Amino acid sequence: MSQRPASLSASSKPVLTDNLGRVINYVRLAVTDRCNLNCRYCRPKGPCNEARSELLSYEELERLTRLLVGMGINKVRITGGEPLVRHGMISFLRRLRAIAGLEQLALTTNATLLQPHLEALRELRLSGLNISLDTLSRERFAAITGQDLLAEVLAVIEAALQVQIPLKLNAVVQEGINTDELLDLARLAAARPIQVRFIEPMPFDGGNGFVAGNWNLARLREHFQANLPPLTETPLAGSTAQVFRVAGFRGTIGLIGGFSRCFCATCNKIRITPQGMMKTCLYDEGVLDLKAILRGGAGDEEIAGLIRECLGRRQVDGFAAASRRKDGGLAGSCASMATIGG
Numbered sequence: 001m002s003q004r005p006a007s008l009s010a011s012s013k014p015v016l017t018d019n020l021g022r023v024i025n026y027v028r029l030a031v032t033d034r035c036n037l038n039c040r041y042c043r044p045k046g047p048c049n050e051a052r053s054e055l056l057s058y059e060e061l062e063r064l065t066r067l068l069v070g071m072g073i074n075k076v077r078i079t080g081g082e083p084l085v086r087h088g089m090i091s092f093l094r095r096l097r098a099i100a101g102l103e104q105l106a107l108t109t110n111a112t113l114l115q116p117h118l119e120a121l122r123e124l125r126l127s128g129l130n131i132s133l134d135t136l137s138r139e140r141f142a143a144i145t146g147q148d149l150l151a152e153v154l155a156v157i158e159a160a161l162q163v164q165i166p167l168k169l170n171a172v173v174q175e176g177i178n179t180d181e182l183l184d185l186a187r188l189a190a191a192r193p194i195q196v197r198f199i200e201p202m203p204f205d206g207g208n209g210f211v212a213g214n215w216n217l218a219r220l221r222e223h224f225q226a227n228l229p230p231l232t233e234t235p236l237a238g239s240t241a242q243v244f245r246v247a248g249f250r251g252t253i254g255l256i257g258g259f260s261r262c263f264c265a266t267c268n269k270i271r272i273t274p275q276g277m278m279k280t281c282l283y284d285e286g287v288l289d290l291k292a293i294l295r296g297g298a299g300d301e302e303i304a305g306l307i308r309e310c311l312g313r314r315q316v317d318g319f320a321a322a323s324r325r326k327d328g329g330l331a332g333s334c335a336s337m338a339t340i341g342g
């Protein structure tokens with residue numbers, strides 16, 4: 001009987017793994033570092049918007065995606081900055097949708113520019129739409145983001161539900177800023193088939209003075225257990241979030257311990273920044289300059305080999321990755337989530 005090559009699964013789909021045997025099947029593409037909002041926990045300090053030539057072009061992003069799908073990636077999330085500020089985004093999504101083997105295509109957005117694109121996204125059979133929403137107060141929304149656009153975002157959330165795009169809301173938990181609203185945000189899932197997710201703040205605020213809050217995963221869990229109807233955890237393979245059903249709710253709530261880094265053992269994702277750096281961990285400072293490699297004329301096999309090499313020395317978790325940064329570690333870093341993509 002002939003032996004199947006180790007990199008092929010029983011269904012002959014390629015499988016990409018790292019040095020610790022973690023399956024890598026998910027890539028987050030940050031397609032721009034520009035954003036029309038200026039969220040206090042995310043914004044870069046000073047100007048960071050890179051010249052267009054510094055960004056990976058759509059052609060380069062599509063080529064990388066095809067290559068990665070051929071290696072075992074089956075899910076792509078488009079993020080940024082704000083993806084919808086990049087001209088031609090919907091056409092780009094259509095091109096990605098046509099890639100055979102790409103099973104899930106998802107988008108993370110602040111939703112302020114989403115309304116005109118909802119029908120196109122429905123036609124694209126988007127597998128997931130994540131919308132950032134940190135508050136239900138108009139004044140606070142303006143204070144957090146720099147724009148008075150809460151009403152628009154709330155309206156587009158309802159419209160996305162109408163066209164039946166699977167929806168998650170992301171709230172970054174900000175001590176003293178929105179922590180008195182966590183229950184109200186969670187209750188958005190009471191009558192809607194959505195997941196409302198609460199994210200521990202992470203030190204990627206562009207050096208604006210990140211302070212680890214005491215609203216960590218454990219406290220969030222206790223808070224919801226004490227104040228919402230009974231919660232039942234629903235373990236989901238490969239999920240970054242701890243997901244809970246809430247008695248009587250149509251939707252669910254999710255808790256994301258991005259600062260606690262408690263899901264590294266099953267982390268299935270890599271990231272590509274707008275400038276084309278590949279990250280094998282949110283907390284590393286980039287392990288492969290894909291833009292230089294692409295623009296240097298490398299062929300697909302060579303690029304695939306370099307990606308595999310990086311995965312062959314992936315750090316065990318986000319603490320190890322952070323400790324190996326050469327920019328002074330996270331404390332000395334001015335990394336901004338807008339240049340990483342979340």
Ligand code: SAM
Pocket residue numbers: 035041042079080081082083108109110130131132170171172199200201202203204205258337338341342
């Ligand atoms: N512009 C889009 C948006 O607003 O969702 C996509 C990019 S944004 C960087 C992606 C996600 O990262 C959002 O859910 C945002 O709330 C989250 N995020 C940004 N900065 C963060 C931080 N310092 N800690 C935790 N999450 C953060």
